[in-house]
Amino acid sequence: MPSPPVHSSSPAQPGSTGHPSPAHPSSAAQPGPASRPVPPGSTPVTGPPGAAGGPPRRRRRWVPVLLVLVLLVGLAGAAAVLRPGPVAGWLGADPTPSPSARPPEPDPSPVLAGPDAAAPVPTPAGVRAAVEPLTGAAALGSRVNVSVADVVSGESLYARGGDDGTVPASVTKLATGVTVLKARGPGYRIATRALAGANPGEVVLVGGGDPTLAVDKSGFYPGAARLDTLAAQVKQALGGTAPTRVVVDSTLFPGPVHGPGWDADIPTGGFGASITALMTDGARQDPAGARKNFADSHGAATRYAEPDLAAGRSFARLLGLPETGVVRGTAPAAGGATEGGAPAPGTELGKVESLPMIRLVDIMITDSDNVIAEALARQVALARNQQASFAGGAAAMDEVIGELGLPADEISLADASGLSRNNRISPSLLTDLIGLAGNGTHPELTAIFGGLPVAAWSGTLGTRYESTSTAAGAGVVRAKTGTLTGVHAIAGLVTTRDGRLLTFAVLTDQAPGGDPEVTRAALDRIAGALAGCGCR
Structure with missing residues (x-):
């Protein structure tokens, strides 16, 4: 499937992470779009030029073990599958399966091997010889920043502007994933609650920040928590008291609903949305249609302008109430007096919980889901006692990066999805993040x-690494991609011809206009060169 063109004239094409695979949009094998292009005539990205091929600096040394790298490849659709080890605990206990239940999922087949400490180590000179000639490709533009490091030792093998902040586009989601997993833990689930309101029969729907919440079984994200389940709980809890009104409390996420540095068409262009603490199906108006047409639309979908009110109206309908009566408000404090046998104000009437964080991160990266990314950054903020806003999420992510012992001065974020052109991340911080995670x-x-x-198998890399000049990377490059107009990035892992596992990041934020496929091919040749050489 060819990637869509990257320009601003069409409302349906992504500016980041290429094309989705034709599989279900939230299965592990297919991605979605991430960042949108900027309209013609916008201000180009500027920044200090990177030092071309300067001596690689010595960064943190890593323990020579890559645990669990392949284990999580088969996690898509995992919420109902028994799994051994810590993953089972993260996903939560399953009920006793019925005779008709699916059999346990087999262990996934290896896609990318762990590091072999005995494999020959590339030399800095060998990596430079393989990579540096390719960084001068005209399609990459005037500012190409690169970092290559060895996973076993953590040693930097090549750096060109490696410590320079560069616009990362959707590669930002690697930082989002790492920080939320650190701050919340893989097993954390986001709760959506219904509380008794101030008046008898009044129900307050309290958003906890779950972007995958569905209305019913036709939701976009398989296995997501559902409002119809919550509505059934509420009816039971109210007993003989009839529901009278729905109040929506989305105050958990204060501040602007659109990110700084977003292109003007992002809120309505199908790849971003208003970020509110309560929403259903990532704010998609037609989740079933969006799921069905995911591949053809490259993941674009019409979104609600006010996702919290839209969710409240769906909830009111499930309770048998008119949608017109839904209002915004705040939940009363618990402990109020009962009236006429109705539950006391603030009493919890029901609760549903999201998929575990391990799955939300998986979907975010696989689909390059911008809305999930922004919601997860706010979970980092809440875990670190910051305001759950764009600014609070960015500050909290920066804090967690520092807690992990990484150079927090090499990341500056305005959002967590990569839609913002104000983001800066250094290539060497990306390779550090990837190495630390593995x-x-x-x-x-x-x-x-x-x-x-x-590479040449799934997601945004599914139809890449198929040419003669990049074929060495097929099956051995595993990476996150990102694209905005003039910005192209890739960061991930690659196994050399001799079996050595490297982490790499290549970012260019002053690429010329023209066919983005040409620029992506130039990026792929760099990773392909690493895959095809011993670099010694």
Whole structure:
């Protein structure tokens, strides 16, 4: 399937992460679009030029173990499947299966092997010889920043502007995934609650920030929590009291609903949305249609302008109430007096919970889901006692990066999805993040690998690495991609011809106009060169 063109004249094409695979949009094998292009005539990205091929600096040394890297490849659709080890705990206990239940899922087949400490180590000179001539490709533009490091040792093997902040586009989601897994943990679930309102029969729907919440079984995200389940709980809890009105409380996410540095068409162009603490199906108006047409639309979907009110109206309908009566408000504090046998104000009438964080991160990376990314950044903020806003999420992510012992001064974020052109991340910080997630010291971080596309196999890399000049990377490059007009990025893992596992990041934010496929091919040649050489 060819990737869509990247320009601003069509409302349906993505500007980031290429094309989706034709599979279900939230299965592990297919991605979605991420960042949108900027309209012609917008201000180009500027920044200090990177030092071309300067001496690689010595970064953190890593424990020579890559635990769980392949385990998570088969996680899609995992919520109802028994799994061994820590993953079973993260996903939560399953009920006793009925005779008609599906059999346990078999262990996934290896897609990318762990590091072989005995494999020959590339030399900085060998990596430079393989990579540096390719960084001068005209399609990459005037600012190409690169980092290549060895996963086993953590040693930098090549850096060109490696520490320079560069617009990362959707590659930002790697930082989002790592920080939310660290802050919340893989097993954390986001709750949506219904509380008794101030008046008898009044129901307050309280958003907890679950972007995957569905109205019913026709939701976009398989296995998501559902409003019809919550409505049934509420009816039972109210007993003989009839529901009278729905009040929507989405105050958990304060501040602007659109991110700084977003192109003007992002809120309505199908790839972004208003970020509110309560929404259904990532704010999609037609989740079933969006799921069915995911591949053809490249993941674009019409979104509600006010997702919280739209969710409240759906909830009112499920309770048998008119949608016109839904209003915004705040939940009363618990402990009020009962009236006429109705539950006391603030009493919890029901609760549903999202998929575990390990699955939300997997979907975010696989589908390059911008709305999930922004919601997860707010979970980082809440976990670190920051305001659950764009600014609070960015500050909290920065804090967690520092907690992990990584150079927080090499990341500056305005959002968590990569839609913002104000974001800056250095290539070397990306390779550090990827290495840290895979070196065994933080097994909770390995969920970022489950959704990474595989070259010439899945996701945004499904139809890449098929030419003669890039074929060495087929099956051995696993990476997150990102694209805005003039911005192209790729970061991930690659196994060399000799079996050595490397982490790499290539970012260019001053690429010339023209066919984005040409620029992507130039990026792929760099990773392909690493795959095809011993680099010694």
